[in-house]
Amino acid sequence: MLPSAAICEGFGTVMNNRLGQMTLFQDTGGDPRGAASQFADVLTAYGAIGDAACGNPPGLARRKASTAVSLARVAECEPHECDAMYFAGLLHAVGAVGNPAYRKDERLSERLARMESWDTPSMGAQICEHIPALPAQTADIVRWQAECWDGTGYPDQLRWHGIPRPAMLLALADTVVRAADPEEALTAVAMQSGRAFSPDMTRTFTMWFHVSGGEAETAEPPLEALRDVSAASTLALMDAIADRIDKHNGDEGRWRRVERLATASAALLNVDATENERLALAVRLYGAGEIAKSQQSEASFDPLARLGIDDRAAHAVLAAKLVEENPTLGRAAAVLRARSEWYDGTGKPDGLFHRAIPAAAGLLAAAIAYDALGHKDRIDTAAGTQFDPQTVRAVLEAARTRA
């Protein structure tokens, strides 16, 4: 049992930690470009989560953004349109996060699921409209990215010149990144001339194909196009992403409950600032690992049983993969990956043992399990096997004090 003085002191630190999260994205030495860069990294992660939600291959959003910009240059779009297209490409699938077609708790017929999936672009547009830092046109490009020239697209069934050019260019970029090779993309676009794409756009594509060889170089985010970015707006975006992930996974408010508990427990254990930051990021992102419809929901198995260990490890690995190359969020990757390890070394995916498991990962795992348990104190039975006994004591103390 931890002494009560430690608990009180711990809660003082909890408040500091909560406030301290505001510094998560502030280490830019006052450089506004640094803040924009961190914001862009979070947007990149959001794009990757959107792709995971609708089953797209990893990295598709970034490739689509780069291809869209490359196409836009050949089509002689204005610079502000190119900027908007980059972010629209990055966020093309964020509407899938929370969309009933991809949510776990929905049981829809194939026909209804298809119709719900048609709303992915408009839901994505609504999300973009709530991110004021994005260039003005971004939301509309996302909204109309799946419209077809002949009026058979979705969500709005716009037709002909009613579809803005940047949206159609983004649709072309989508065809490129989904094709197995550039030749296949060329054939697909030619087949769809006058149907999905206007003949003008097809010609633009052909020109781009000959100029670029059908492949676009990776484009860097146009940071100067992001407006009024600050550490607070980046943190607010992270929170919004986490809220949306929980909604998608059918457990609204989960990350906030887990965060309160994990942060309070971390304070009781005097976890250092760096580890606290990693914990703060990981707590917002771990739900992304179970976002794909093919993944079992963690609510569907006992958090203390070995039975679900493979699924939990798969979620941990997937969440870590989504951010491991992200310059701003990558520091949470090790925590995300290790949160399904067991203290006794029998966990997965890497079989880490005792202190090899990052403290933040142990705290996160215990807080998730505690939150998911019907009889909360049952977590005690996993001390020494699944969780570090000290962590379990901290979690129980933190929970008791909060109650």
Place this chain on the structure above:
Amino acid sequence: MIELPERTRRISPSRLHEILVRHNCASLVDPFMGLPTHLNYLKRHGIACHGGDLLEWFVRVGEGIVVNDLTILRDSEVAEIVEMLPGRIYSLDMFKAWEGVFFSEEQCVYLGVWHDNVRNLRSDGQTGLAILGLWRAFCYWLQKTQNADDMQDVPPSELAWSYIRQTEQWVIANMRRNTVRQTDVLTTVAAQKADALFLCPPARNSFRSADARIWMWEAWWQGNPYFTIEHAYRDSLFGARAADPPSYARAFASVLEHAEAYPVLVVQTTEQRLGDVESLVRNARRKVEILAPHSYEMYLVATN
């Protein structure tokens, strides 16, 4: 060569839906519905939709994708639309007047065959779906006259088949009564009670520059290649009688007057026409909010 206009009016139903949700509207009347794909979107999101238009083919399509809750077309039924059926007598020369001008001989024959086959369909829902699917094939052909080298040659029946199949995907029920009627604007406004009235009136004298893809399809549906849609507008509220600006303003004001019973009024306009429209709407309603996502897509949301 036929001229296909650069700019077509854009109705973004997803944006319109966001406006309706914000004002708690569960039903909508659109007396200028045109091609009612936007009403199909709203229906899909649970809004009870009631549309009206002067052109019959728009109304027929509305019966297919707005009124129709269940009826779809099975493969065998699509096959009965897209190809000539043995034992049926076809008027193969029906659209010969368009041959060499807009279409090839083969395409004109198919237009005649499709016309006869669609007229023999069993239900209004199926007829509407087929008309919309075939219209898309027809538009593809017209587009191809301008971009012969850039578009694939697709056999007519295959093209029609794919478009009808695609159209059929949009059929859905919203557990509400939805209607469409072929009538002038004031009749539609008076005929139905709803939470919101959506107005996207034609610009002054716009029927004179009507898109060929619209009037030619009405001619196809009527089975008369010489058919024009001028008669439909001649005596309508926004037709010949509203040719000058004051008459047009009076016509618009009369619609607003008849729309008093609607709690919410949504008027779509453009920046160019905003000045004229806004003053009329402000005369009719106390609160007017302007949403302007683009210069060519602006909404005036008026409430009391």
